[in-house]
Amino acid sequence: xxxxxxxxxxxxxxxxxxxxxxxxxxxxxxxxxxxxxxxxxxxxxxxxxxxxxxxxxxxxxxxxxxxxxxxxxxxxxxxxxxxxxxxxxxxxxxxxxxxxxxxxxxxxxxxxxxxxxxxxxxxxxxxxxxxxxxxxxxxxxxxxxxxxxxxxxxx
Amino acid sequence: xxxxxxxxxxxxxxxxxxxxxxxxxxxxxxxxxxxxxxxxxxxxxxxxxxxxxxxxxxxxxxxxxxxxxxxxxxxxxxxxxxxxxxxxxxxxxxxxxxxxxxxxxxxxxxxxxxxxxxxxxxxxxxxxxxxxxxxxxxxxxxxxxxxxxxxxxxx
Numbered sequence: 001x002x003x004x005x006x007x008x009x010x011x012x013x014x015x016x017x018x019x020x021x022x023x024x025x026x027x028x029x030x031x032x033x034x035x036x037x038x039x040x041x042x043x044x045x046x047x048x049x050x051x052x053x054x055x056x057x058x059x060x061x062x063x064x065x066x067x068x069x070x071x072x073x074x075x076x077x078x079x080x081x082x083x084x085x086x087x088x089x090x091x092x093x094x095x096x097x098x099x100x101x102x103x104x105x106x107x108x109x110x111x112x113x114x115x116x117x118x119x120x121x122x123x124x125x126x127x128x129x130x131x132x133x134x135x136x137x138x139x140x141x142x143x144x145x146x147x148x149x150x151x152x153x154x155x
Numbered sequence: 156x157x158x159x160x161x162x163x164x165x166x167x168x169x170x171x172x173x174x175x176x177x178x179x180x181x182x183x184x185x186x187x188x189x190x191x192x193x194x195x196x197x198x199x200x201x202x203x204x205x206x207x208x209x210x211x212x213x214x215x216x217x218x219x220x221x222x223x224x225x226x227x228x229x230x231x232x233x234x235x236x237x238x239x240x241x242x243x244x245x246x247x248x249x250x251x252x253x254x255x256x257x258x259x260x261x262x263x264x265x266x267x268x269x270x271x272x273x274x275x276x277x278x279x280x281x282x283x284x285x286x287x288x289x290x291x292x293x294x295x296x297x298x299x300x301x302x303x304x305x306x307x308x309x310x
Contacts, residue, residue, distance in 0.1 A: 015170040015177070022170070081282045124279040124291075127236045132294055136279075139287055 001093050003033040003141065006063055007103040007134060008056040009040040016131045023138035030145045034098075036063055040105060049107050057110035060102060067100040068093060069117045071109055072137060074127065076120030085144035087119075103137060106130045156248050158188040158296065161218055162258040162289060163211040164195040171286045178293035185300045189253075191218055195260060204262050212265035215257060222255035223248060224272045226264055227292060229282065231275030240299035242274075258292060261285045 011017040020035075027033040041055035068091050079087060093099045102113060114120065123136050146152070166172045175190075182188040196210035223246050234242060248254045257268060269275065278291050301307070 013174075015173040018170040019168075078280045080280045084281065123281060125233045125235045126239065126278060126295055127298065128291065128294055132290065135287065136283065136291070139283060140281055143282065 001031045001088075001145075002095060002098040003027070003031055003093075004064075004067065004098045004100040005033065005035045005103070005137070005141075006038055006060055006100060007130075008038045008060065008105040010037050011131050011134060013131050016135055019135045020138060023135065023142050027138065027142050027145060030149060033141070038063060046107075050110075052105075053107055053110040056105055056107075057113050060113055064100045064102070067098045068119075069100050069102060070119045070121050071102045071114055071117040072104065072123065072133065073109065073114060073117075073120040074122055074125075076122035078122050078125070081140065081143050082147060084121075084140060085147035088141075088144050089148050101137060101141070103134055104130065156186045156243075156300075157250060157253040158182070158186055158248075159219075159222065159253045159255040160188065160190045160258070160292070160296075161193055161215055161255060162285075163193045163215065163260040165192050166286050166289060168286050171290055174290045175293060178290065178297050182293065182297050182300060185304060188296070193218060201262075205265075207260075208262055208265040211260055211262075212268050215268055219255050219257070222253045223274075224255050224257060225274045225276050226257045226269055226272040227259065227278065227288065228264065228269060228272075228275040229277055229280075231277035233277050233280070236295065236298050237302060239276075239295060240302035243296075243299050244303050256292060256296075258289060259285065 011020055024033060024035060038056065039059035041052040044052050044055075046052070088099070091099050102109065102117070123133065123140065128136065166175055179188060179190060193211065194214040196207040199207050201207070243254070246254050257264065257272070278288065278295065283291065
């Protein structure tokens, strides 16, 4: 399995950044997983939300080619951790075609990125900050790999 | 509104502990919120899960009296953040009767604590580590108070 994770911009909260590294290291002990923090639109007022999302989408698009794309989206499909593990295992991936997760910035993802996705996933009915959701996704990828490999993971 | 949060044992992960403080401080700027880390069962093998949960339940019970109790439980009710804010706002609370959230330890909550609860809440269909779920709950309480007060909260 080859996993890639894309999101616009670096994580600003230091503690969340540390947790990000913590889970990325653990995931990489099991499967190759690369995090790419793509470009954000700088110096544009939040009033121009569409323009910001456009700019972010353009840089995201440079990074995924023909990958199998899973976008985090609040109206996406909800699964429990076992269903998510089964789903992940069922996706054919290769060194040429990664499974790529895309997480939106603080404004969410532009329409055309959502349309391009092979799957839309929701981690919760609740809304979480776009930095906290990064950790939730990483923890869930880690957990699902542990489930796939039949290993015990302390709750 | 008076909020109390109970869970057995201190948070071991330093970054999660920092985030916990971060959200607790912000919540306390809006409503009184107290975190009580109750006793854990020490030196007992995980084979004796029921005994561990019994010991943890006994100490949890010392702390909630006639409070309105919301237990986090994977088969509990799911809500989106706005529904959660509306729900929280609808609970009558006073200095004598707090709204008390209870989060289980790594084995979950003992049956009698769940039976005593006034509401069972699930943050996600997915399973998260019992330390990560602490942050998710705090972030959601913070977000719901911002919603109740009609304030903007950066996504």
